[in-house]
Every structure is written in C-alpha cells, then in structure tokens.
Amino acid sequence: MSPYYNPDHLPNFGKIAEGNPELAEKFFAYYGAVFAEGALSTREKALIALAVSHTVQCPYCIDAYSKECLQHGADLEQMTEAIHVATAIRGGASLIHGLQMLDHVNQVGM
Secondary structure, eight states: OOOOOOOGGGGGGGGGGGGGGHHHHHHHHHHHHHHHHSSSSSSHHHHHHHHHHHHHTTTHHHHHHHHHHHHHHOOOOHHHHHHHHHHHHHHHHHHTHHHHHHHHHHHHTT
C-alpha cells in the first residue's frame, strides 16, 4: 500500500502549474518575494515557516523548512524553540475558545 504522504511530491511541486500556468507563475513569484531577504533574514523566515508548517501540519512543508532552516544556519535548539512558539500559540487559540463554552454554561445557569 502506498503512503498518503509521498515525499517524492515535494521536489515536483512545480508540476502543479500544469493545471493553470498563469496562476502558478503568480503564486511562485509571490512566494519567492515573500522568502527573499528583507526586514527579516532568510534564516528568520525559514524558522517562521517551520513553525507555521507544524501548526498547519503539512509534512511537505516540515521537510522543506527543516532543510531550509539548516541551510540558513539555524540549529536544532532554534528550530525546536520555533516549534514550541507555534505550539503555544495553537494551544492558546484552543484555550481562548473555552470562553465561548464558559459563556454558554453561564447563560444556561449551570
């Protein structure tokens, strides 16, 4: 049985353009501009991307940005810390929605 996640897809990402080359060109131009050196270094952007990759649970992105972080000089401690930042934000976002539950409980007078 073949796996749902196929690591061979990642190096072939550009083939997604076959369905609509014009939109793919715009996406890849935007993507390239976003990750270019700017107010944030490419290392910082790679660490952010790694953290977001874990938050959105994209195995392709996790693979790509783990490699990207290492290529731009990030170390395991920095990468792990970035993932913990993402985890804290995701956990906090889940907990803050608990206030909706509390409002409901208080409205029905439990």
